[in-house]
Amino acid sequence: MVAIANLALALSAFVKTLATPVFEVSEAASNDLPDFEVGAANLARRQDYTQNYRTGGNVNFQSTTNGYSVTFSGAQDFVVGRGWRTGSSRTISYSGTTTASSGTVLLSIYGWSTNPLVEYYIQEYSNNNGAAQGSKLGSFESDGSTYDIWKHQQVNQPSIRGTTTFWQYISVRRDMRPNNGTITTANHFKAWADKGMKLGAMNYQVLATEGWGNAGGSSKNTISAS
Numbered sequence: 001m002v003a004i005a006n007l008a009l010a011l012s013a014f015v016k017t018l019a020t021p022v023f024e025v026s027e028a029a030s031n032d033l034p035d036f037e038v039g040a041a042n043l044a045r046r047q048d049y050t051q052n053y054r055t056g057g058n059v060n061f062q063s064t065t066n067g068y069s070v071t072f073s074g075a076q077d078f079v080v081g082r083g084w085r086t087g088s089s090r091t092i093s094y095s096g097t098t099t100a101s102s103g104t105v106l107l108s109i110y111g112w113s114t115n116p117l118v119e120y121y122i123q124e125y126s127n128n129n130g131a132a133q134g135s136k137l138g139s140f141e142s143d144g145s146t147y148d149i150w151k152h153q154q155v156n157q158p159s160i161r162g163t164t165t166f167w168q169y170i171s172v173r174r175d176m177r178p179n180n181g182t183i184t185t186a187n188h189f190k191a192w193a194d195k196g197m198k199l200g201a202m203n204y205q206v207l208a209t210e211g212w213g214n215a216g217g218s219s220k221n222t223i224s225a226s
């Protein structure tokens with residue numbers, strides 16, 4: 001899918017900046033003070049992930065204290081979001097509103113692992129097919145809905161390790177949640193592993209709003225994790 005390829009290209013542009021010292025990038029990229037993820041067992045720095053990638057149209061993105069806000073119209077490929085520099089099996093909650101008036105819009109937990117190199121999505125909402133592509137391998141229940149599992153190979157596509165061939169693991173929630181939800185990522189990682197879809201060392205992990213194809217709409221979320 002061209003849109004996904006372009007999305008990956010967008011992300012590879014972002015990842016190149018990650019190759020430089022992370023906190024330099026984080027602080028330069030955000031006007032916010034550092035945020036912290038507060039949990040019973042940890043106090044970890046929240047990644048200040050700020051991206052305003054676009055290939056056309058209007059995409060107005062803002063990082064906020066505990067999340068982000070974006071409005072868009074006539075937009076070609078873009079991805080914006082907020083999360084953590086290092087992914088984990090954290091449980092992630094979000095609250096806000098995502099709307100779509102045209103094009104394709106999706107809201108997902110989005111991340112990467114290395115060894116093996118994997119790009120993954122836990123899609124909570126899309127007005128169209130969104131991230132789903134490749135082979136449907138099954139389904140499972142989590143957080144009040146059925147999710148369908150997809151696996152798709154990207155061949156010679158940009159990635160966080162340059163242009164290469166890698167898998168995408170995709171969970172697509174049937175009972176879509178454009179407004180709020182809690183995602184037990186551990187359930188997805190286990191369901192994928194049960195299908196032989198193993199992750200490696202965790203790279204970044206975010207809640208992301210993506211759009212392409214003359215996308216119009218808005219997305220505003222606060223994010224927390226445990």
Ligand SMILES: *[C@@H]1O[C@H](CO)[C@@H](O)[C@H](O)[C@H]1NC(C)=O
Nearest residue numbers: 094095096177178179180181
């Ligand atoms: C969460 O979303 C549901 C469905 O749109 C809505 O009814 C509910 O009010 C929302 N809850 C909060 C706390 O925003």
